[in-house]
Amino acid sequence: MSLASFIERYLPSTPMVEYFSTRRSFYHAFHSASKLVFSLSMILVTVYLKSALLIALMPLTALLVMLSARLPLRTVMSWSLTPFLFAVALCVLLPLIGYPLLDAFLILVKAVVAAWFMFLLVLTTPMTHLARLASKFLPSWLADTFVLASRYFFLIFDEAQRMVKAMNSRGNPPLKRKVTLVANVMASLFLKGYERAERVYVAMTSRGYRGKIPLTSPERFRLRDALFVATSLAFSLVMVYVEVLVI
Amino acid sequence: MRAVEVDCVEHVYPDGTRALCGARLEVEEGESVAILGPNGSGKTTLILHLNGTLLPHEGEVRIFGESVSKKNLDWVRKTVGVVFQNSDDQLFMPTVFEDVAFGPLNVKPRKEALREAESAMEELGIMELRDRVPHFLSGGQKRLVAIAGVIAMKPKILVLDEPTIGLDSEARDKIIWVLSQLKKRYKLTLIFSTFDVEIVPLLADKVVVLKNGSVIYQGDVRRALTDTKLLREARLDQPPYVKLAEELGLNEKPLTLKEASALFSKIIKKE
Ligand SMILES: Nc1ncnc2c1ncn2[C@@H]1O[C@H](COP(=O)(O)OP(=O)(O)OP(=O)(O)O)[C@@H](O)[C@H]1O
Ligand SMILES: [Mg+2]
Numbered sequence: 310m311s312l313a314s315f316i317e318r319y320l321p322s323t324p325m326v327e328y329f330s331t332r333r334s335f336y337h338a339f340h341s342a343s344k345l346v347f348s349l350s351m352i353l354v355t356v357y358l359k360s361a362l363l364i365a366l367m368p369l370t371a372l373l374v375m376l377s378a379r380l381p382l383r384t385v386m387s388w389s390l391t392p393f394l395f396a397v398a399l400c401v402l403l404p405l406i407g408y409p410l411l412d413a414f415l416i417l418v419k420a421v422v423a424a425w426f427m428f429l430l431v432l433t434t435p436m437t438h439l440a441r442l443a444s445k446f447l448p449s450w451l452a453d454t455f456v457l458a459s460r461y462f463f464l465i466f467d468e469a470q471r472m473v474k475a476m477n478s479r480g481n482p483p484l485k486r487k488v489t490l491v492a493n494v495m496a497s498l499f500l501k502g503y504e505r506a507e508r509v510y511v512a513m514t515s516r517g518y519r520g521k522i523p524l525t526s527p528e529r530f531r532l533r534d535a536l537f538v539a540t541s542l543a544f545s546l547v548m549v550y551v552e553v554l555v556i
Numbered sequence: 557m558r559a560v561e562v563d564c565v566e567h568v569y570p571d572g573t574r575a576l577c578g579a580r581l582e583v584e585e586g587e588s589v590a591i592l593g594p595n596g597s598g599k600t601t602l603i604l605h606l607n608g609t610l611l612p613h614e615g616e617v618r619i620f621g622e623s624v625s626k627k628n629l630d631w632v633r634k635t636v637g638v639v640f641q642n643s644d645d646q647l648f649m650p651t652v653f654e655d656v657a658f659g660p661l662n663v664k665p666r667k668e669a670l671r672e673a674e675s676a677m678e679e680l681g682i683m684e685l686r687d688r689v690p691h692f693l694s695g696g697q698k699r700l701v702a703i704a705g706v707i708a709m710k711p712k713i714l715v716l717d718e719p720t721i722g723l724d725s726e727a728r729d730k731i732i733w734v735l736s737q738l739k740k741r742y743k744l745t746l747i748f749s750t751f752d753v754e755i756v757p758l759l760a761d762k763v764v765v766l767k768n769g770s771v772i773y774q775g776d777v778r779r780a781l782t783d784t785k786l787l788r789e790a791r792l793d794q795p796p797y798v799k800l801a802e803e804l805g806l807n808e809k810p811l812t813l814k815e816a817s818a819l820f821s822k823i824i825k826k827e
Binding site: 323324327328330331332435436437456457459460461464505507508509511512513514515516517518519522523524525527 | 607609629630633634636637638640642644645646648649650651653654657658659661662663666669670673687689690691692705706709
């Protein structure tokens with residue numbers, strides 16, 4: 310498998326993320342702030358828990374919510390491979406330095422489940438809403454940069470892939486030459502990126518851009534959001550309570 | 557009223573390439589103009605001058621009499637909508653609807669803005685693409701969305717760089733139809749560059765031919781498209797019916813299918 314097709318399959322790509330995050334479902338309809346609270350609190354709880362039984366509940370919760378958001382489980386599973394491999398690399402070392410095998414395994418599970426809750430947030434919240442949320446903490450031009458970067462990163466990635474393919478189809482150069490060629494590819498991508506950025510900027514200003522990307526549907530924090538946030542926090546507390554006092 | 561005046565514009569790119577040397581042209585309000593010319597003749601460079609993406613090193617570009625400069629770029633860009641050749645350069649929002657609504661939302665109250673975005677999409681017949689992600693659209697669909705995003709701003713002058721390049725015949729027909737509708741419905745001034753000689757008589761009232769950065773012809777569509785020498789200089793094919801009429805030694809040179817069928821049925825009846 311080539312690097313490019315590996316990346317396509319096993320790493321989240323922004324076009325795919327955009328595709329899923331702009332669909333509609335019961336879960337998509339929550340306010341981005343409440344989805345953020347949910348994902349963060351679930352991640353914190355997952356990291357905190359120690360009992361295997363309770364930890365096992367967390368991936369189940371993630372899967373249930375993903376199903377209710379009509380997310381493609383297969384895709385999410387392929388995207389979990391990278392965090393999984395990272396965690397594996399770490400966890401094989403732990404038993405060697407005296408950790409019990411079960412604990413090492415639980416850390417592995419925790420890492421993957423945390424990734425799932427992040428995917429859940431990103432795959433159900435449009436980039437523009439995340440940027441708007443981020444602009445509460447960051448200057449809005451920086452938040453807008455994320456929206457644009459997410460759109461153009463993969464265009465540039467596609468371009469790089471095409472250039473590498475074009476190079477390979479004209480013979481397989483020796484390594485030394487390959488290195489200079491790759492350097493050239495990088496340079497020309499940088500130039501292309503620069504020219505594109507200029508045109509994108511013109512396109513944006515000619516359509517009235519004044520330093521803040523407008524939202525087509527502003528979000529409203531509704532009663533169901535309040536209930537959802539309350540439930541997430543209550544669920545977290547119950548898990549922690551059971552962990553500390555019962556087990 | 558003169559919508560566009562390009563007055564002796566010179567443009568030299570940073571690497572020293574002289575892309576425009578003393579180009580001159582005039583476009584009246586409501587007129588449609590096709591810019592023809594071989595590769596590298598400066599069509600794109602000229603188009604980028606019309607909304608101040610590039611500024612001339614010498615000479616002047618005037619939009620409705622106002623000289624384009626750094627000071628009035630906002631107004632110029634609101635008046636002149638440019639559709640770039642590569643649609644990816646102007647589709648920057650995560651979904652089609654957000655992209656089309658981007659412009660109106662920047663300048664109008666929300667309700668009105670959303671209505672305008674929707675009507676621009678209806679105008680181009682792309683309502684069903686509403687929630688799609690631009691990255692996954694076909695070239696023709698991207699082009700239509702890019703046009704929708706520009707016309708949603710209601711520019712007085714619409715400029716397109718090679719609007720039909722790389723499209724299949726259905727997408728191409730759709731673009732032609734859309735542009736002729738826009739022209740008819742609003743008093744839109746239309747300027748487009750192209751190699752596609754068949755669309756010229758369907759859309760243009762006037763032809764401008766560029767070569768090596770200079771305007772070598774400006775005027776009548778019929779005269780341009782039947783002038784073999786001029787077409788050869790612009791490295792363009794003759795339109796197919798003109799070619800056929802020439803083969804048959806006819807004096808009359810039909811430019812479009814409509815004209816050709818009228819001519820040939822007249823000839824058939826005579827025999
Ligand atoms: N960014 C640039 N830097 C340097 N030279 C450039 C740049 N863009 C265009 N040129 C040069 O300017 C001249 C005119 O280019 P331009 O792109 O305007 O031609 P064009 O008529 O649009 O061609 P095409 O039909 O191939 O699109 C060409 O010689 C080209 O090489
Ligand atoms: Mg060009």
